[in-house]
Amino acid sequence: MTLDELFAASDVISIHVPYSSETHHLVNDERIKKMKPDAILICTARGGIVDEDALSNKLLGKKADDDKKYYVRKFIESINVYTTDTDIKNGDKVHCEIEFNDTYADNAGVDINKKQYTYKAKGINAGAKIDIYSGVDVTFSGISPDARIIIDNDWDDDYLKTLTFTADKASSIKLNDSIKVSCDVSYEDMARHGILAKACEMTYTADKLAAYCDDYTKVNKDVMADIYKEIKETITKETEDATYRMLYVATGNTDYLYHLNEENVSDVNIDAAYFLKALAAGQEADNYIIVQASAVVSDNESSEPVSYVFRYANAYITVDGDFNVGHDNQNKRFICGTDRGVLYEEYIGALSDNYSIDRIDNN
Numbered sequence: 001m002t003l004d005e006l007f008a009a010s011d012v013i014s015i016h017v018p019y020s021s022e023t024h025h026l027v028n029d030e031r032i033k034k035m036k037p038d039a040i041l042i043c044t045a046r047g048g049i050v051d052e053d054a055l056s057n058k059l060l061g062k063k064a065d066d067d068k069k070y071y072v073r074k075f076i077e078s079i080n081v082y083t084t085d086t087d088i089k090n091g092d093k094v095h096c097e098i099e100f101n102d103t104y105a106d107n108a109g110v111d112i113n114k115k116q117y118t119y120k121a122k123g124i125n126a127g128a129k130i131d132i133y134s135g136v137d138v139t140f141s142g143i144s145p146d147a148r149i150i151i152d153n154d155w156d157d158d159y160l161k162t163l164t165f166t167a168d169k170a171s172s173i174k175l176n177d178s179i180k181v182s183c184d185v186s187y188e189d190m191a192r193h194g195i196l197a198k199a200c201e202m203t204y205t206a207d208k209l210a211a212y213c214d215d216y217t218k219v220n221k222d223v224m225a226d227i228y229k230e231i232k233e234t235i236t237k238e239t240e241d242a243t244y245r246m247l248y249v250a251t252g253n254t255d256y257l258y259h260l261n262e263e264n265v266s267d268v269n270i271d272a273a274y275f276l277k278a279l280a281a282g283q284e285a286d287n288y289i290i291v292q293a294s295a296v297v298s299d300n301e302s303s304e305p306v307s308y309v310f311r312y313a314n315a316y317i318t319v320d321g322d323f324n325v326g327h328d329n330q331n332k333r334f335i336c337g338t339d340r341g342v343l344y345e346e347y348i349g350a351l352s353d354n355y356s357i358d359r360i361d362n363n
Helices: 003-009 029-034 052-060 066-078 102-108 187-192 221-240 246-251 254-258 340-347
Strands: 012-015 040-043 080-082 093-099 116-120 128-130 136-141 148-153 165-167 178-183 195-197 201-205 210-212 264-278 287-298 303-313 334-337 355-359
Touching: 003 029, 012 116, 029 052, 052 066, 066 102, 136 201, 148 165, 148 178, 187 195, 221 264, 221 287, 221 303, 221 334, 246 254, 246 287, 246 303, 246 334, 287 340, 303 340, 334 340
Parallel strands: 012 040, 128 195
Antiparallel strands: 080 093, 093 116, 136 148, 165 178, 178 201, 264 287, 264 355, 287 303, 303 334
């Protein structure tokens, strides 16, 4: 018997198929027209399987007015077919109930005598036991304790790729935190689509996170040597840049704006480096590395000793145990002046209430 013949011969038709491009409008206008006038159509699957416009037209008949159209539409929307039976197997008797709005049914001219039906289950496949998380990529991004979780559904299957997942903690994740990821679709809903999930929840451990550096003794001397070299190069380059007035910036003396802008630098030195660690959470940065440097800056008329402060935030230890800190854009990282003590108090000493301060050994 073909599907069209089945629609023409049946008193009751119950739809239980997953929704896909192949089953979209499986119950279409032609098949609805073939049905008996008093046939009952039950769809426990997703709505797109039934062409609701065609169903509406069938119920309306050929002389429908606007009011009847409205009530038929509202009646269709109010229909809910369900069963409380569980663990259904082939051969079981399944008790189904139909709920709908009686007012809409009366105004639509629909007469449904029975609201309870019993069917013998058949054609139930075993279903596919699937590890739904095998097609889900869960990664952690950022630095402990401010990392976040990223969940990507990489399934190609038409149904599985629609599943969404939620983590019980999405941000502020620290090293070795256990994060539970749950599927937003219930086991029962997946089972209706032939998917028997091995697990609806999965726990992931954030054991491969970089962590903020917590001690000045972990600061790597090779990394600092690179930073010191870049600092010296930056001071030289910025001083010799014809568009930058280092003496005016350092002193605030406008007389330097009237000098011939041919500045040069000598005696560039790294004077000290400090590691500052936040004493509590909630600070602007977890830690700072602050480097003091000095140089003599001259133009064609005079020279001045200039002090510099370079600042770097949030040094960290990688998953492999290596120390690192961002140190790009050196020309945007420094403040300069002529009083080294004032610079220290403003950019290092002033943080002592919220940060521990340790001097980094330059040797």
